[in-house]
Amino acid sequence: MPDAPSDPTCIFCKIGTGQIPCHKLYEDETVLAFLDIGPLSHGHCLIIPKGHYVTIDQMPPEAVTACTRLLPGLSRAVVAATGCKGWNILQNNGKIAGQAVDHLHFHIIPRTAGDNLGYRWPAGKLDPAQAKVLVEEITRAL
Protein backbone atom coordinates (compact mmCIF):
# COMPACT_ATOMS: atom_id res chain seq x y z
CA MET A 1 0.00 0.00 0.00
CA PRO A 2 1.57 3.25 -1.09
CA ASP A 3 0.64 5.25 2.02
CA ALA A 4 1.41 2.48 4.50
CA PRO A 5 3.34 3.62 7.56
CA SER A 6 6.86 2.39 8.20
CA ASP A 7 9.31 2.39 11.09
CA PRO A 8 12.99 2.34 10.10
CA THR A 9 13.93 0.77 13.44
CA CYS A 10 11.46 -2.12 13.14
CA ILE A 11 12.88 -5.56 12.33
CA PHE A 12 9.77 -6.66 10.41
CA CYS A 13 9.76 -3.43 8.37
CA LYS A 14 13.38 -4.20 7.50
CA ILE A 15 12.41 -7.74 6.49
CA GLY A 16 9.51 -6.30 4.47
CA THR A 17 11.83 -4.05 2.50
CA GLY A 18 14.49 -6.73 2.07
CA GLN A 19 17.10 -4.99 4.26
CA ILE A 20 17.11 -8.10 6.43
CA PRO A 21 16.85 -11.48 4.69
CA CYS A 22 14.18 -14.01 5.48
CA HIS A 23 13.09 -17.49 4.42
CA LYS A 24 10.43 -16.10 2.11
CA LEU A 25 7.30 -18.10 1.34
CA TYR A 26 5.20 -15.46 -0.43
CA GLU A 27 5.43 -11.79 -1.26
CA ASP A 28 3.33 -9.20 -3.02
CA GLU A 29 3.20 -5.42 -2.82
CA THR A 30 1.37 -5.42 0.53
CA VAL A 31 2.27 -8.58 2.45
CA LEU A 32 5.09 -11.00 3.12
CA ALA A 33 5.05 -14.55 4.48
CA PHE A 34 8.18 -16.21 5.80
CA LEU A 35 9.41 -18.88 8.19
CA ASP A 36 9.68 -17.89 11.85
CA ILE A 37 13.36 -18.12 12.82
CA GLY A 38 12.33 -19.09 16.35
CA PRO A 39 9.81 -21.78 15.42
CA LEU A 40 7.48 -23.34 17.96
CA SER A 41 7.08 -26.28 15.57
CA HIS A 42 8.19 -27.58 12.18
CA GLY A 43 6.76 -25.21 9.56
CA HIS A 44 5.90 -22.31 11.88
CA CYS A 45 5.55 -19.26 9.65
CA LEU A 46 4.44 -15.65 9.78
CA ILE A 47 2.36 -13.35 7.61
CA ILE A 48 3.05 -9.63 7.98
CA PRO A 49 1.70 -6.52 6.30
CA LYS A 50 4.48 -4.48 4.70
CA GLY A 51 3.02 -1.43 6.41
CA HIS A 52 4.04 -0.88 10.01
CA TYR A 53 1.04 -1.45 12.26
CA VAL A 54 1.57 -2.53 15.85
CA THR A 55 -1.87 -3.96 16.61
CA ILE A 56 -4.84 -4.97 14.49
CA ASP A 57 -7.04 -2.10 15.65
CA GLN A 58 -4.61 0.32 13.97
CA MET A 59 -4.95 -1.32 10.56
CA PRO A 60 -7.20 -0.27 7.71
CA PRO A 61 -9.50 -3.21 6.90
CA GLU A 62 -7.91 -3.64 3.47
CA ALA A 63 -4.50 -4.22 5.09
CA VAL A 64 -6.04 -6.87 7.33
CA THR A 65 -7.69 -8.44 4.30
CA ALA A 66 -4.38 -8.47 2.42
CA CYS A 67 -2.89 -10.58 5.22
CA THR A 68 -5.84 -12.83 5.98
CA ARG A 69 -6.56 -13.75 2.38
CA LEU A 70 -3.30 -15.72 2.50
CA LEU A 71 -4.42 -17.85 5.41
CA PRO A 72 -6.33 -20.60 3.55
CA GLY A 73 -3.72 -21.18 0.85
CA LEU A 74 -0.70 -20.87 3.11
CA SER A 75 -2.37 -23.20 5.62
CA ARG A 76 -2.92 -25.79 2.86
CA ALA A 77 0.69 -25.43 1.76
CA VAL A 78 2.05 -25.80 5.29
CA VAL A 79 -0.13 -28.87 5.87
CA ALA A 80 1.05 -30.36 2.56
CA ALA A 81 4.70 -29.66 3.35
CA THR A 82 4.74 -30.72 7.00
CA GLY A 83 2.03 -33.36 7.19
CA CYS A 84 0.67 -31.74 10.32
CA LYS A 85 -2.83 -32.77 11.33
CA GLY A 86 -3.83 -29.40 12.74
CA TRP A 87 -2.52 -25.90 13.19
CA ASN A 88 -3.12 -22.74 15.15
CA ILE A 89 -3.47 -19.30 13.66
CA LEU A 90 -2.39 -16.82 16.28
CA GLN A 91 -2.25 -13.05 16.28
CA ASN A 92 -1.16 -11.33 19.48
CA ASN A 93 -1.94 -7.69 20.25
CA GLY A 94 0.17 -6.07 22.94
CA LYS A 95 2.94 -7.36 25.20
CA ILE A 96 0.44 -8.61 27.79
CA ALA A 97 -1.02 -10.83 25.04
CA GLY A 98 2.39 -12.21 24.12
CA GLN A 99 3.32 -9.90 21.25
CA ALA A 100 7.12 -9.99 20.97
CA VAL A 101 7.63 -7.84 17.84
CA ASP A 102 5.72 -4.57 17.65
CA HIS A 103 4.74 -5.08 14.00
CA LEU A 104 1.51 -6.96 13.51
CA HIS A 105 1.92 -10.58 12.45
CA PHE A 106 -0.13 -13.70 12.06
CA HIS A 107 1.43 -16.99 13.11
CA ILE A 108 0.63 -20.30 11.46
CA ILE A 109 1.78 -22.94 13.93
CA PRO A 110 1.58 -26.57 12.80
CA ARG A 111 0.52 -28.98 15.54
CA THR A 112 1.31 -32.61 16.04
CA ALA A 113 0.23 -35.07 18.70
CA GLY A 114 2.42 -34.81 21.76
CA ASP A 115 4.09 -31.55 20.70
CA ASN A 116 3.55 -30.22 24.23
CA LEU A 117 2.80 -26.71 22.95
CA GLY A 118 -0.64 -26.50 24.50
CA TYR A 119 -2.17 -23.36 25.86
CA ARG A 120 -4.13 -22.46 28.93
CA TRP A 121 -7.85 -22.04 28.32
CA PRO A 122 -9.42 -21.82 31.75
CA ALA A 123 -12.98 -21.28 30.52
CA GLY A 124 -15.28 -19.49 32.92
CA LYS A 125 -19.05 -19.12 32.75
CA LEU A 126 -20.57 -16.01 31.23
CA ASP A 127 -22.83 -14.23 33.68
CA PRO A 128 -26.05 -13.16 31.87
CA ALA A 129 -26.11 -9.74 33.58
CA GLN A 130 -22.48 -9.07 32.67
CA ALA A 131 -23.17 -10.28 29.12
CA LYS A 132 -25.99 -7.76 28.75
CA VAL A 133 -23.69 -4.91 29.87
CA LEU A 134 -20.84 -6.10 27.66
CA VAL A 135 -23.06 -6.34 24.59
CA GLU A 136 -24.26 -2.79 25.20
CA GLU A 137 -20.74 -1.43 25.76
CA ILE A 138 -19.12 -3.20 22.84
CA THR A 139 -21.86 -2.53 20.32
CA ARG A 140 -21.96 1.13 21.39
CA ALA A 141 -18.19 1.33 20.71
CA LEU A 142 -18.39 -0.35 17.30
Ligand SMILES: [Zn+2]
Ligand atom coordinates in the same frame (compact mmCIF):
# COMPACT_ATOMS: atom_id res chain seq x y z
ZN1 LIG B 1 7.36 -2.53 11.30
